[in-house]
Amino acid sequence: MTRVMDAPRIVTTKPLVVVRNVDKNYGSVQALRQVSALVYPGEVLGIVGESGSGKSTLLRMMNLEETPDSGSYTLDLSDVSGNLFELDRFARRMLCATRIGIVYQNPHHGLLMRHSSSGNVAERLLVAGERSFATLRAKAKSALAASEFPLERLDAPPIELSGGMQQRVQLAKAIALEPALLLLDEPTTGLDVSVQALVLDTLKRLQQERQITMVIVSHDLGVIRTVADRVMVMRRGEVVEAGLVDQIFQDPQHAYTQQLVHAKL
Amino acid sequence: MSLKSLTKPWQPMSYGFLDASAKRELRRKMLKSVAVPGCQMPYASREVPMARGWGTGGLQVSLTLLNPQLRVKVIDQGADDSVNAASIRRFLALVSGAPVTLDTLGADLIQSRHRIPEEIMREDQILVLQVPNPEPLRSVQPNMSIARQMHADADYGRMWLQLYEQIVRSGRVMQGAGYPSLVNGRHVMTPSPIPRWDVPKLNMAKHLTILSAGREKRIFAVPPYTRVKPLVFDDVPYRVEDHGGLTCSRSTAKGFFMNEIPQVDGSSTYEVSDSSYGVKTIQKRDGDAVQFGETWYNDGEMTQ
Ligand SMILES: Nc1ncnc2c1ncn2[C@@H]1O[C@H](COP(=O)(O)OP(=O)(O)OP(=O)(O)O)[C@@H](O)[C@H]1O
Ligand SMILES: [Mg+2]
Numbered sequence: 001m002t003r004v005m006d007a008p009r010i011v012t013t014k015p016l017v018v019v020r021n022v023d024k025n026y027g028s029v030q031a032l033r034q035v036s037a038l039v040y041p042g043e044v045l046g047i048v049g050e051s052g053s054g055k056s057t058l059l060r061m062m063n064l065e066e067t068p069d070s071g072s073y074t075l076d077l078s079d080v081s082g083n084l085f086e087l088d089r090f091a092r093r094m095l096c097a098t099r100i101g102i103v104y105q106n107p108h109h110g111l112l113m114r115h116s117s118s119g120n121v122a123e124r125l126l127v128a129g130e131r132s133f134a135t136l137r138a139k140a141k142s143a144l145a146a147s148e149f150p151l152e153r154l155d156a157p158p159i160e161l162s163g164g165m166q167q168r169v170q171l172a173k174a175i176a177l178e179p180a181l182l183l184l185d186e187p188t189t190g191l192d193v194s195v196q197a198l199v200l201d202t203l204k205r206l207q208q209e210r211q212i213t214m215v216i217v218s219h220d221l222g223v224i225r226t227v228a229d230r231v232m233v234m235r236r237g238e239v240v241e242a243g244l245v246d247q248i249f250q251d252p253q254h255a256y257t258q259q260l261v262h263a264k265l
Numbered sequence: 266m267s268l269k270s271l272t273k274p275w276q277p278m279s280y281g282f283l284d285a286s287a288k289r290e291l292r293r294k295m296l297k298s299v300a301v302p303g304c305q306m307p308y309a310s311r312e313v314p315m316a317r318g319w320g321t322g323g324l325q326v327s328l329t330l331l332n333p334q335l336r337v338k339v340i341d342q343g344a345d346d347s348v349n350a351a352s353i354r355r356f357l358a359l360v361s362g363a364p365v366t367l368d369t370l371g372a373d374l375i376q377s378r379h380r381i382p383e384e385i386m387r388e389d390q391i392l393v394l395q396v397p398n399p400e401p402l403r404s405v406q407p408n409m410s411i412a413r414q415m416h417a418d419a420d421y422g423r424m425w426l427q428l429y430e431q432i433v434r435s436g437r438v439m440q441g442a443g444y445p446s447l448v449n450g451r452h453v454m455t456p457s458p459i460p461r462w463d464v465p466k467l468n469m470a471k472h473l474t475i476l477s478a479g480r481e482k483r484i485f486a487v488p489p490y491t492r493v494k495p496l497v498f499d500d501v502p503y504r505v506e507d508h509g510g511l512t513c514s515r516s517t518a519k520g521f522f523m524n525e526i527p528q529v530d531g532s533s534t535y536e537v538s539d540s541s542y543g544v545k546t547i548q549k550r551d552g553d554a555v556q557f558g559e560t561w562y563n564d565g566e567m568t569q
Pocket of ligand 1: 026029030031049050051052053054055056057058219
């Protein structure tokens with residue numbers, strides 16, 4: 001395998017996610033420039049950066065919603081191989097539907113607001129071919145319970161729920177099929193600080209119990225510090241610095257990171 | 266060389282009303298739709314002397330298939346004698362010289378709106394169903410180009426979700442007419458607004474069914490001996506309307522799909538919806554010699 005980033009040599013496990021040299025332009029806007037990233041099985045990678053730095057764009061690429069101008073993306077799974085950006089629409093859809101879960105910043109992107117909450121979770125299972133009503137309900141319930149959603153609101157449509165509860169429905173939907181990779185785009189932005197803490201607690205607990213590999217995007221350093229193992233700092237479509245959370249927070253190397261960390265403290 | 270020698274002799278009207286190229290278009294699209302059961306084929310739908318939405322799709326198919334030997338039956342919600350059915354039947358006979366009949370057994374071609382006759386159709390018969398809305402995904406995906414992509418990918422999760430939602434909200438599947446059904450294990454179609462009662466009749470049927478929507482310009486087909494399975498969860502069985510125990514107040518026929526006739530006192534009486542079957546039952550009671558075919562349902566139970 002060619003080396004992608006200067007990954008620490010002590011790491012013996014193979015990375016689950018390898019994103020390499022991704023470029024993406026929207027007209028004259030360079031949203032991503034030579035972005036590479038590794039995510040190891042079971043770890044949480046945090047991505048921080050100012051607004052417009054390309055965080056969401058990178059996450060959409062990882063969810064195969066968009067194709068970059070160049071670059072490659074591989075997942076180390078038994079049933080997928082090669083550059084995922086080269087898959088056709090159908091193969092992409094099946095891969096996303098079964099192996100990758102995503103929580104969007106805006107619940108309107110991830111949820112059917114007028115369907116029941118359990119139905120939103122059940123849809124994932126239906127796409128994967130589950131055809132027993134009782135099993136659908138049981139699995140939807142257990143996913144919602146795992147994301148600490150109040151089960152008495154099981155069949156309430158998200159439009160009638162609070163922002164925090166909507167995020168929990170998204171989370172339940174994302175984890176319903178035990179995804180290999182969970183992508184979270186600002187899952188707590190816009191939530192009340194106390195609700196934000198509760199949602200983060202849920203995420204941390206899920207991570208500990210299930211060892212789900214996660215990529216979490218946030219412009220809030222506090223959030224990243226709470227849940228991430230490693231962090232990647234982005235600015236204007238480029239990765240300026242990457243490393244272990246403690247390392248980055250205590251000893252930032254890049255001027256931009258220093259600025260970020262100090263502004264926070 | 267005169268202009269006259271270059272032109273075809275004047276004809277008052279093409280045989281079967283439609284011109285040859287319109288019929289060729291329909292024949293091609295019918296063949297295509299038979300080749301890919303349940304898949305909607307777009308076609309160049311012509312103007313016919315009837316308003317769109319009144320069976321123009323079915324009419325164009327019938328006009329294309331007709332010949333002077335083909336015996337035609339036309340029904341509208343089971344009845345041969347509704348204004349719409351009678352007008353279409355007369356029009357078909359007028360432009361083709363084809364003989365007409367009211368009896369399912371004697372018909373070669375049956376054009377129908379919203380019902381399949383109660384007597385089992387044979388291999389040599391064709392059923393043409395008029396379709397108002399050919400797209401089963403419309404209720405879950407209003408964008409038709411995305412809906413077409415979903416058909417291509419057999420992406421029917423949303424369709425299933427709709428059934429899930431109905432059970433969660435109402436305790437049962439509320440879908441009545443036009444129950445979404447999987448054809449040949451591949452395409453989900455709407456079987457036109459036939460009642461749930463009629464959907465099982467399409468499964469492995471001996472006859473060819475052509476479904477045509479004139480306004481929406483789509484043709485699809487269920488060829489003979491093709492699987493048609495209504496979408497149902499493994500543990501929530503498919504249920505037809507509760508008509509098995511009802512008796513027709515006019516003909517005393519029992520165990521068929523009924524029309525409900527509300528009475529002034531608030532109660533209801535019932536009449537067998539397949540009017541030709543009802544008439545035959547009455548004729549038999551009066552001592553006439555009438556022939557009955559095997560029926561799909563016996564005492565309200567599907568026979569096969
Ligand atoms: N679909 C698109 N069309 C055009 N430009 C886009 C599109 N998506 C993103 N961009 C541009 O790409 C750049 C990166 O956007 P992106 O949404 O990835 O930023 P972000 O880091 O997620 O910001 P935020 O913190 O505000 O969510 C921005 O300049 C944005 O305007
Ligand atoms: Mg963003």
